[in-house]
Amino acid sequence: MQxxxxxxxxxxxxxxxxxxxxxxxxxxxxxxxEGKIGLCGVRGVVNNKLRLFVYGRVMAGHxxxxxxKPVTHYMPASDIYSLATTGCNWLCAYCQNYDxxxxxxxxxxxxxxxxxxxxxxxxxAQGIAYTYNEPSIFIEFARDCGVxxxxxxxxxxxxxxxxxxxxxxxxxxxxxxxxxxDFKGSGKQEFVRRYIGIPNxxxxxxxxxxIKSKTKIHVEITDLIVPQxxxxxxxARKLCKFVYEELGPETPIHFLRFxxxxxxxxFDSTPIQTLExxxxxxxxxxxxxxxxxxxxxxxxxxxxxxxxxxxxxGRYGFSITSWNLDAQNRCKDCxxxxxxxxxxxxxxxxxxxxxx
Ligand code: SF4
Ligand SMILES: [Zn+2]
Numbered sequence: 001m002q003x004x005x006x007x008x009x010x011x012x013x014x015x016x017x018x019x020x021x022x023x024x025x026x027x028x029x030x031x032x033x034e035g036k037i038g039l040c041g042v043r044g045v046v047n048n049k050l051r052l053f054v055y056g057r058v059m060a061g062h063x064x065x066x067x068x069k070p071v072t073h074y075m076p077a078s079d080i081y082s083l084a085t086t087g088c089n090w091l092c093a094y095c096q097n098y099d100x101x102x103x104x105x106x107x108x109x110x111x112x113x114x115x116x117x118x119x120x121x122x123x124x125a126q127g128i129a130y131t132y133n134e135p136s137i138f139i140e141f142a143r144d145c146g147v148x149x150x151x152x153x154x155x156x157x158x159x160x161x162x163x164x165x166x167x168x169x170x171x172x173x174x175x176x177x178x179x180x181x182d183f184k185g186s187g188k189q190e191f192v193r194r195y196i197g198i199p200n201x202x203x204x205x206x207x208x209x210x211i212k213s214k215t216k217i218h219v220e221i222t223d224l225i226v227p228q229x230x231x232x233x234x235x236a237r238k239l240c241k242f243v244y245e246e247l248g249p250e251t252p253i254h255f256l257r258f259x260x261x262x263x264x265x266x267f268d269s270t271p272i273q274t275l276e277x278x279x280x281x282x283x284x285x286x287x288x289x290x291x292x293x294x295x296x297x298x299x300x301x302x303x304x305x306x307x308x309x310x311x312x313x314g315r316y317g318f319s320i321t322s323w324n325l326d327a328q329n330r331c332k333d334c335x336x337x338x339x340x341x342x343x344x345x346x347x348x349x350x351x352x353x354x355x356x
Pocket of ligand 2: 305306307308309310331332333334335336
């Protein structure tokens with residue numbers, strides 16, 4: 001039966017015997033009756049089929065540095081076309097993008113996957129990031145854009161909360177090159193329940209194991225450290241131990257400074273010393289590439305060679321300020337291989353400046 005509902009029928013869905021449709025795009029696994037929508041607000045049941053209402057509706061579409069995602073070990077200094085839709089499967093009280101993520105309306109510019117890839121290419125981007133809201137909720141649209149992007153030599157990145165499923169990871173494996181998975185408050189249960197609206201962080205850990213074991217996607221981890229309520233060091237230890245044991249000691253991990261926003265305006269920004277304590281835990285655990293984020297000018301923004309401890313890649317905010325690697329991305333001082341995929345793009349004059 002034809003439908004006049006916006007969007008396109010979704011693939012990640014299972015029809016249930018009770019007449020509902022179960023969405024398998026994220027770990028909420030909403031079981032949705034006819035005429036209703038899931039928690040994210042963009043997937044609902046129409047004529048007994050799950051429909052992605054925001055397929056082809058783009059809320060954001062502009063170019064960012066890849067380091068802003070943050071991604072530091074994949075295609076450094078690339079320009080990234082960032083794309084979002086409305087909706088989200090999380091309800092973060094601190095969301096900086098709440099204006100689009102917490103909108104439960106179908107809005108945005110109409111664009112086909114081909115037009116998205118053309119727009120990215122036309123703006124000189126080397127990659128597309130599906131970001132600002134959780135991309136798993138619009139994964140069928142992201143996949144179709146990603147396939148078009150690959151045809152044009154453009155790579156694909158998810159900036160994801162990791163609250164995904166084996167089904168969505170399988171789809172990611174078809175088109176995704178890189179993912180940065182955002183923990184918040186190190187995944188501490190009390191924090192994620194109260195400030196995000198999920199029971200626990202277990203699905204995020206499962207998603208990472210699934211990505212690692214079944215795909216070749218490059219993975220980076222971020223952790224937003226929120227003062228007083230999301231800065232627990234034991235939770236950070238648990239997260240770092242997991243990353244070390246399950247993903248490997250070379251996995252980059254970024255501890256991000258919180259800034260007050262949305263419903264958490266009464267909180268202060270994260271003290272620098274708190275971030276430094278988290279960084280120290282990562283290093284004690286054996287993680288070789290730990291970073292602080294949202295603290296421009298801090299020495300722990302740099303990439304250090306784990307062998308000789310010299311600055312391998314100098315950074316300031318989202319800019320690269322020095323590149324002390326040879327053509328094979330080995331440390332120029334000691335020859336240690338630094339696991340960065342791709343070499344720095346020197347063409348980007350506006351944001352890339354060598355100081356050495
Ligand atoms: S993507 Fe949306 S509809 Fe699907 S399970 Fe998650 S919140 Fe529910
Ligand atoms: Zn070195």
